[in-house]
Amino acid sequence: MNRTALQPAVKWGDFSPNASEYGQRPPYSDVVLSALARTVTERFGPIRLAELGAGTGNLLRSFKEAEIGGFAVEPNRDMRAVARKLAPNDLRFEWVEGTAEQSNLPPASVNWVLLGNAYQFVDPLAMFAEAHRILVPGGFLTLIWNVRHFRKDPLQCSIEEMVKRLAGSLKRTGISVAEIMDNLDTGERFLEVLYAEASHKRIFTPDRFLATWKAGHDVPSQVSADMWRRIIKETERMIPDQPAIETMWLTRAWTLQAQ
Known part of the structure; x- marks a missing residue:
């Protein structure tokens, strides 16, 4: 038996192999982030935030407000390097090596x-x-996801169905968020x-759209390297040969307040 075939393509929680592709994922919804920022501002005034597990900075780059600042906490060196490359002049957030459990x-350094x-x-x-x-008294904690909106996006839905046909039943984070x-x-x-x-709608070039699928973590952490390569090859074949690909995404956010 080929033991390599039984090993997953990536180790759960290790983003080093696809840090570059992860940086190509889309920003989060402006509508959701603006509403949440207003909630924090109404309570505390200027926002001082910390993102735990900031990855390549996709969420932090989604904030357009110049006055929002704070910290980006990320344990993975490759992810931090991609984040700095993508936003070299964004000095709003100090990047810190740390984890969500030990930042x-x-x-009381953020609200x-x-x-x-x-x-x-x-x-x-x-x-x-x-x-x-690390929160001040009464500070807010937001758990937020930006996932593919399969119900409103036939192309991405068809790719997801292909993944199911090839790999069988897999645990998909985007679908299990509510659970x-x-x-x-x-x-x-x-x-x-x-x-x-x-x-929210996002427009991609074919290469960047493929990168958003290569950035996936839940699938390659459950299938072999050979199967993951097959899935990516089939995904590439399904992507339309056109300069602009319209995609739909869904941002979902649960905000809690410290007691």
């Missing part, structure tokens, strides 16, 4: 903590304890105060 930030597409990779109770520690949140246990440190979602 290396001072106590808003975010996790963007990252909750599934953390130790929840340790993360909630750390978020509570993840239904089982939330903050250790009585937070109360849920706000839910927001919005769909």
Whole structure:
């Protein structure tokens, strides 16, 4: 038996192999981020935030407001390098080597903590304890996802169906977000105060659209390297040969407040 064939294409939680592609994922919904920012501003005035598991900075680059600042906490060196390359002149956020469970930030140093597409990779109770520690009293914590909106996007839906045909039943983070949140246990440190979602359209070149699929983590962490290469090859074949590809995405955000 070929033991290599039984090993997943990537190790769960290791983004080093596809850090560059991950940086090509789309920004989050302007509508959702603006609504959340207003909520924080109404309570605290100027926003001082920390994103735990900031990756390649996709979420932080989605904020257009010049006055928002704070920290980007990320353990992976390759992800931090891509983030700096994509936004070399954005000095709003200080990049810090740390994790969601141990951010290396001072106590009560921010009024808003975010996790963007990252909750599934953390130790929840340790993360909630750390978020509570670095938040000022009454500060906010937002768990937010930016996922493919399959119901409104025939192309992406057809690619997803292809993945299911080739790889069988897989656990897909984008589909199981509601289930993840239904089982939330903050250790009585937070109360849920706000839910927001919005769909948004993004236009890609074929190469960048393919990169968003190569950036996937839940599929390659469950299939062999050979199967992952086959999936990517088939995805590339399905992408239309046109300069601009219209895609639909869904940003979903649960915001909690520290007790």
